[in-house]
Amino acid sequence: MAKVIGAVVIDTARCKGCELCVVACPTDVLALQPKEVNDRGYHFAYTANPDACIGCASCATVCPDACFTVYRQVIK
């Protein structure tokens, strides 16, 4: 069976740490930085578990600040 793998690139400077992407992600790839903050003081999202990404773009769909760029590849 073909396997789908994905990758997300997050514009962390734009992220406001609202956590909606973390809730929306079906494979628990994303999390908020527990300690680090960006220039505007928000705990930005990062890929805590990047290998689980399936490139479904749910994060990009719900992100209010359009921080996500999502890539998807099917391995046959």
Added chain:
Amino acid sequence: MNTQDIIKPENLVASRPRLFTDAITHYCPGCSHGVVHRLVAELIDEMGLTDRTVGIAPVGCAVFAYNYIDVDWVEAAHGRAPAVATAISRLNPENFVFTYQGDGDLSAIGCAETIHAANRGENIVIIFINNAIYGMTGGQMAPTTLLGMKTATCPYGRREDLNGYPLPISNLLAQLDGTCYVTRQAVHTPAAVRTAKKALKHAIENALAKRGTSVVEFVSTCNSGWKMTPAQANDWMAEHMFAKYPLGDLKNRQD
């Protein structure tokens, strides 16, 4: 396979809309406005309307929408966006004209303008963000505030004997002969966002085909005004708001 090997232009499935400017929005973290802005920007770009779109910005949180989406905008006085849109769409009928209004703008001060523009059947799209509160001014009670909901001006909850009932303005607009499409959507989950995008696309097609006024209501959150986290606000909306404002098409006239 390495993550870097997947990041190639041919594998791209989602990115920042081309029509978004580089400005960072002033909206609170998790605000529904950002998602609706993205749907508007994506659809205008996909439908090839970039150089003939005129948006009417409201007064409210979305007042700076003209800084975020790179199309032509006019800023209307509070509540008067449908009146300004009427003039623009009549003088330039080849243009696609939409208003982007909140519940304070559309259903309180702009109630008359909205109802009359819809009753005249102007060929515009009214995008209505209903978060049941005045977000920009600090969370006061709006006409759409739910019974029992606490705001800055009804700290013990809205009471029907004192404050009246929540106003389902989309249901009123659906009664009018001038409207061709009235729908209520939400953007709290990926599935809801995709459905909402289809509804908004249908509304834009109606405006281009001159079928009459289309109203797309987005039941939204105001997590700052509701004093919740964005994720809690989405859950609260699904639990309480959808009972009074159920999602779906209220009217869809095809002719």
